Amino acid sequence: MATLMKDIILSSSHPKELLLQKHADFISSYGVNKDEYEYCMTEYLRMSGVYWGLTAMELIGNLERINKQEILEFIKLCQDDAGGIGASVGHDPHLLYTLSAVQILSMYDALDIVNVDRLVQYVKSLQQPDGSFCGDKWGEVDTRFSFCAVACLSLLGKLEEIDVEKAVEFVVSCMNFDGGFGSRPGSESHAGLIYCCLGMLSITGHLHYVDADLLGWWLCERQLPSGGLNGRPEKLPDVCYSWWVLASLRILGRLHWIRRESLVTFVLACQDPETGGFSDRPGDLPDPFHTIFGLAALSLLGEPAIKPVNPTYCMPQHVVDRLGLRPQKLTL
Amino acid sequence: MMQDDPFPAAERILLEIDAVFRKDPKLKEFDIVPVTANHNKSPVLHVEHCLGLESWCVRHVYCYTYHRIMDARQLRSRREDPAMLARLLSGALLINPDVTTFWNMRRELLQAGRLDMQGELHFIAVLLSRKPKCTEAFAHRKWVVRRLLLAGADKDALLEEELQVSRYAADRYPNNYHAWSHRMWCLANLAPATSAILHKEWAASEAWVSSHVSDHSGMQYRQFLLDRLLELKHSVSEDIVDTGRKSIQQLLSHSQNEDNVDFVQSALIKSVGLIASELLLNTDLILRFAGHEALWCHRRYLLVSFKKILNCRTDMNGTGGCRYSSSICVTRSRCAEKLSEAVSSGHVNTENAPLERDQKLSSQELGALDRDLCHLQGAMMWHEAKLISGCQPDELHQQRLAKQHRKWLSHVLKLDVPAVA
Numbered sequence: 001m002a003t004l005m006k007d008i009i010l011s012s013s014h015p016k017e018l019l020l021q022k023h024a025d026f027i028s029s030y031g032v033n034k035d036e037y038e039y040c041m042t043e044y045l046r047m048s049g050v051y052w053g054l055t056a057m058e059l060i061g062n063l064e065r066i067n068k069q070e071i072l073e074f075i076k077l078c079q080d081d082a083g084g085i086g087a088s089v090g091h092d093p094h095l096l097y098t099l100s101a102v103q104i105l106s107m108y109d110a111l112d113i114v115n116v117d118r119l120v121q122y123v124k125s126l127q128q129p130d131g132s133f134c135g136d137k138w139g140e141v142d143t144r145f146s147f148c149a150v151a152c153l154s155l156l157g158k159l160e161e162i163d164v165e166k167a168v169e170f171v172v173s174c175m176n177f178d179g180g181f182g183s184r185p186g187s188e189s190h191a192g193l194i195y196c197c198l199g200m201l202s203i204t205g206h207l208h209y210v211d212a213d214l215l216g217w218w219l220c221e222r223q224l225p226s227g228g229l230n231g232r233p234e235k236l237p238d239v240c241y242s243w244w245v246l247a248s249l250r251i252l253g254r255l256h257w258i259r260r261e262s263l264v265t266f267v268l269a270c271q272d273p274e275t276g277g278f279s280d281r282p283g284d285l286p287d288p289f290h291t292i293f294g295l296a297a298l299s300l301l302g303e304p305a306i307k308p309v310n311p312t313y314c315m316p317q318h319v320v321d322r323l324g325l326r327p328q329k330l331t332l
Numbered sequence: 333m334m335q336d337d338p339f340p341a342a343e344r345i346l347l348e349i350d351a352v353f354r355k356d357p358k359l360k361e362f363d364i365v366p367v368t369a370n371h372n373k374s375p376v377l378h379v380e381h382c383l384g385l386e387s388w389c390v391r392h393v394y395c396y397t398y399h400r401i402m403d404a405r406q407l408r409s410r411r412e413d414p415a416m417l418a419r420l421l422s423g424a425l426l427i428n429p430d431v432t433t434f435w436n437m438r439r440e441l442l443q444a445g446r447l448d449m450q451g452e453l454h455f456i457a458v459l460l461s462r463k464p465k466c467t468e469a470f471a472h473r474k475w476v477v478r479r480l481l482l483a484g485a486d487k488d489a490l491l492e493e494e495l496q497v498s499r500y501a502a503d504r505y506p507n508n509y510h511a512w513s514h515r516m517w518c519l520a521n522l523a524p525a526t527s528a529i530l531h532k533e534w535a536a537s538e539a540w541v542s543s544h545v546s547d548h549s550g551m552q553y554r555q556f557l558l559d560r561l562l563e564l565k566h567s568v569s570e571d572i573v574d575t576g577r578k579s580i581q582q583l584l585s586h587s588q589n590e591d592n593v594d595f596v597q598s599a600l601i602k603s604v605g606l607i608a609s610e611l612l613l614n615t616d617l618i619l620r621f622a623g624h625e626a627l628w629c630h631r632r633y634l635l636v637s638f639k640k641i642l643n644c645r646t647d648m649n650g651t652g653g654c655r656y657s658s659s660i661c662v663t664r665s666r667c668a669e670k671l672s673e674a675v676s677s678g679h680v681n682t683e684n685a686p687l688e689r690d691q692k693l694s695s696q697e698l699g700a701l702d703r704d705l706c707h708l709q710g711a712m713m714w715h716e717a718k719l720i721s722g723c724q725p726d727e728l729h730q731q732r733l734a735k736q737h738r739k740w741l742s743h744v745l746k747l748d749v750p751a752v753a
Contacts, residue, residue, distance in 0.1 A: 005623065005729045006546075037391040040398040044431040090402050091433045136432070138439060139478070140471040177636045178629075186520075186559075187513050188552040217744060221736070233548040233625045235507060 006234050007224040014269035014282045018298065020305055022276030023291060024062040027053045030277075030288055046088040047078060047097035051104050052292040058107060058316050059295050059307045072113050075101050082125075083118030084136070094136045095126060095148040102152045107319050111156065120158045123149050131166030132184075142183045146171050147196035150203045151313060154325060159204070168206045171197050179215030191222060191231035195244040198251045202312045202327045207251070212330050216254040219245050227262025228281070238280045239270045243293035243314070246300045250311035253330040255300065264301055267294050339392035345385075346397070346419040348376040349426070352383050353455065359383055361461040362426055364390055383458065390427055397424040401434065414446040422455065429459055429466045439475060449483075452476050457497050464501040470510045473497070474517060481521075491522040491529070499540075502550060512549045516556050530560055531569050538613065541630075545617055548626035555633050558610065562603050562637070576605015579612050583711045586718070600641060600701065604708065607638050611712070615719055623729035628737055635745055638712060642705055709747075716741060717752045 030053060034042075042049065050071060057063045077089045078101065084093025085101040098119065105111045126134045126149065133145040146167055153159045173185045174197060180189025181197035194215070201207045222229045222245050228237025229245045242263060249255045269282040270290065277286025278294030296314055299306040308317040312327035320327070353359060358381045365377060367386035377384035385393070397420045404412035404420075412420070418441055421434050441447040456473050463469065477490060495518065501511035523529045537554045544550050561568055580601075611634050618627050716737075723734040741749050 036395055040395055041428055044428075044433065086433070090405050092436050094432060136436075138436060138471075138475060140474070177633055183509075183513060184517075186516055186556055188509060188549055190509060214744060217740075232507060232509075233629045234546045 005225070006230075006236055007226045008228065008237060008281055010226055010265065010269050010282060015271045015273045016265070016268055018268060018303065018305060019271050019273065019276060020060050022273075023271075023278075023295065024057065024060055024065065024276070026272075026276030026286065027056050027288060027291065028062070028065045043088045044091060045097075047075075047085065047104075048087065048100040049288055050074070051100035052288040054104055054107060055315060056288065056292040056295050058319075059292075059299060059309060060305070061307065063107075068108060071104065072108065072110055075104065076113050079114050079119070080122075081118075082137075083115060083120070083122035085114070085119070092136065093122065095123065095133065095145045095152070096135060098123065099148040099152045102155050103313070103315055106155045106323060107315065109322070116156055116158075120153065120156060120161050123152055124161050127162050127167065129166075131163060131168070131170035133167070143171055143174050143181060143193050143200070144183065144196045147200045150200050154203045154327075155313075155323065157323075164204050168201065168204055168209070171200050172206075172209045175209070178218045179211045180218050188232065189218065191219070191229070191241050191244045191248070194219070195248050198248050199312045199327075202251050202329065205328045207328050207330050210252070210330075212252045212254065216249060216252050216257055219249050219252075219254075220257045223258055223263065227259065227264075227266035229258075229263065236281065237266065239267060239278050239290045239297070240280065240293045242267050242297035243300075246297050247311040247314065250300055251327075251329055253332050260301055264298065264303075267297055267301075270294055339389075339396045341389070342393050342396035342423075345374070345376055345389060345393055346423045348374060349383065349385070349423060350419050352376065352378045353422070353451070353458070356381060357454070359454070359458055362458050363462050364427075385426070393423055394427045397421075397427075401437070405437075414441060414444070417441065418447055426459055426462075429463050429469050432468055435468050435472045438472070442476070442479070449476055449480055453493065453497075457500070460497065460501050461504065464505040465508050465510050467510055470514045473514065477518070477522070487522050487524070491518055494518040494522065495533075502540075502547075506544070506547050507549045509549055512553045515553060519556075519560075527561075527564055527568065530557060530564065531572070533557055534561060534572070542613075542617060545621040545624045546626050548629055551626055551630040554610075555630070558606060558637070561606060568602055568606070572609075573602060573605060575609045577601060579609035580605055580708070582612060583608050583715060584707065586711070586715065600705070603641055604638070607634055607641070610634055611638075611715070615715070618719065619722070622724065622727045623733065625733060628733045631737070632740060632744075635712070635716075635741070638709075639745060639747075642709060710750075713741075713747055714750055714752065717749045720749065721752050 054063065054066060054071070057066055074089070075085065078086045078091070078097070080086060080093040082093060084095070085098040086093045087097045091097075101114070102111070102119070105113060126136070126145070128134065128141065132141045132143075133149045134141055135145045135148075149162065150159060150164070150167060153161060171181070174181045174183070174187065174193075176182060176189045178189050181194050182188050182190055183193050187193075198207070198210065201209060221233075222231065222241060224230060224237050226237055228239075229241040230237050231241045231244065246255065246258065246263075249258060267278070270278045270280070270284075271294070272279060272286040275286060277288070278290040279286045280290055292314075295306055296309045299309040300311060309315070310317045310320040310327070311329070313320055313325075356378065361382040363382070363384055364387050365384040367375070368388055370388050375386035375389040377386070400412070401417070401420050401424060404417060417437070421438050421441075424431065425434050425438075438447065438452070442449060442452060453473065453476055456469050456476070460466065460469055473494075477494065480490060481487070495515065498511045498515040498518065502508045502515075505511070519529070519533070534557050537550070537557060541547065541550050541554055561572075567573070611631070614627060614631050614634060618624070618631070621627070720734045720738050723730045725731060738749055741747055
């Protein structure tokens with residue numbers, strides 16, 4: 001009996017061309033069309049949603065369709081007295097949304113909208129003696145939060161406020177035998193967390209700790225016959241991993257190790273030809289999360305209609321350049 | 333702002349849900365039951381320790397609870413009654429457990445003694461039945477467990493319960509990252525320093541991975557256990573040593589090597605035996621269940637671990653009297669080598685030598701040991717070659733995995749695969 005491989009089969013009915021205008025329409029109408037229930041169900045991650053949407057719009061040259069003033073007002077209201085930023089008004093602060101807010105403000109060149117000093121103090125307060133970071137005051141530790149902390153502070157030019165060496169030490173302690181990284185020491189390698197850890201080491205200039213060939217090998221094995229990428233062995237391909245795996249390979253200087261053509265075909269097939277936007281896999285419902293990662297992946301793959309994206313920050317390259325940031329990248 | 337027309341039945345529904353949790357300590361599952369029309373009876377179902385909520389009311393209940401909770405947060409001066417607030421949070425989180433802020437509010441209630449810790453563990457367990465990979469639920473669980481520990485709760489009982497919950501979540505969702513992470517965290521934080529629990533877990537995990545051959549997370553947990561067993565200061569159980577000894581003999585008996593190797597006397601019997609028996613189990617699973625990448629990934633881990641033992645001998649030997657000394661493992665030990673310069677302590681460079689340093693061996697014994705290891709390496713590689721060539725050609729996916737494995741052996745592990753007749 002032939003074994004079924006965990007992958008999808010692309011049919012000829014899936015989109016093959018990039019539907020840029022539809023994606024712009026999808027993002028700009030996303031919040032508007034939601035009913036009350038959907039709004040309440042997703043408000044807990046609204047700040048990140050705004051970051052995904054705005055970054056997507058800027059990458060395809062449509063940022064002017066978003067009401068900038070409204071967004072800046074919103075962010076201002078989301079900063080807590082302690083300095084951290086929450087997902088929405090009335091929600092508790094968290095590193096995840098603090099980073100999203102700082103990314104948006106960097107894009108708009110409007111960091112002075114929030115109290116930067118307090119924000120920096122907030123991030124700093126979350127570092128633990130072992131160098132790791134908690135996501136908020138309740139104590140959950142994860143390498144995602146290490147990335148959030150250093151990305152956030154570097155965008156503010158305040159990286160020196162934390163113990164960078166200790167922070168690096170913790171991330172490196174999460175490295176596994178396959179070259180990958182997990183959420184904590186001893187945790188399974190996971191493409192999303194690998195991206196976070198590489199991003200963290202890229203920002204702090206410590207990529208020499210990584211075994212780039214070994215990790216590159218593992219990352220390339222995420223590519224399935226359909227062309228799509230998964231995040232761990234025996235998982236289905238998903239557009240968001242197109243970003244996490246590709247960005248990681250780009251940071252490692254090994255992007256060309258992937259089968260480019262079939263990956264482009266897979267990502268394009270994940271577009272919704274009617275509403276616009278990308279979904280996790282062909283035929284599923286699109287959302288802003290998969291839309292930004294689909295567009296950013298295509299940008300890394302050299303799609304000329306999309307502006308260059310920075311693999312470390314997942315932000316338009318011109319913004320990272322304007323801030324004078326030079327996150328480390330390896331070369332082969 | 334309160335809604336003008338709140339869902340009038342919501343409070344009754346929340347009370348009913350609360351009552352089910354109170355009166356049924358054995359409640360184990362929650363789910364949303366697809367019933368699209370309101371039949372004018374309660375949408376809260378309670379059958380055989382399972383709690384159901386009819387789907388027609390879900391959006392109304394959620395919007396009601398969501399607005400009430402957000403209003404309560406704004407009117408800090410006029411606090412919501414804690415019991416009411418707890419019911420609102422239960423209802424909202426059962427429907428949408430991703431809202432971090434609502435879990436934070438529960439933590440505040442717990443801190444203030446307005447919610448019961450044990451009851452909270454029960455609530456999370458039931459919630460996980462519907463959302464077994466919910467990050468926030470596991471994070472909250474850890475928080476509660478930490479509080480209970482500080483309060484002097486019985487560690488053994490806690491560990492028992494946590495192992496059950498994480499197994500339950502792992503059974504309900506394949507490759508459940510959070511369930512297995514939680515299990516590792518519990519073992520690291522709740523288990524006593526004795527080896528009994530490790531042995532129990534090792535045996536249970538063998539049964540689990542054997543029936544979940546696609547589950548890489550479950551296998552990675554087994555790697556975590558194997559690492560702990562290898563590091564163990566105490567000796568491992570007789571059973572494990574015995575299985576290990578037999579596995580080594582089995583590996584050697586299949587090799588082309590004619591020499592009679594008396595490896596069973598070696599100082600490395602525990603570590604090499606553990607790896608050898610796991611390798612044989614893995615071979616068996618690969619051959620019985622073709623085309624599972626998770627199994628092949630696990631195999632890599634075992635081979636890397638074996639290579640580490642060889643390195644450890646060459647390190648001790650200094651010059652390295654054996655041919656294998658030139659091909660020192662490139663993987664984890666290389667990472668460790670690089671890291672040890674910067675990382676003074678912690679998880680990375682404590683590559684515990686499987687051969688205890690205070691174990692005094694004469695140079696003659698060391699020589700014999702090296703010879704045995706050489707033989708064993710040859711036998712292992714022969715075993716790899718045999719496995720690769722034994723994969724059925726009509727199993728395309730298995731063939732692909734076998735080909736990848738051969739490539740990995742020569743490029744990453746830097747060991748040549750011998751030709752098998």
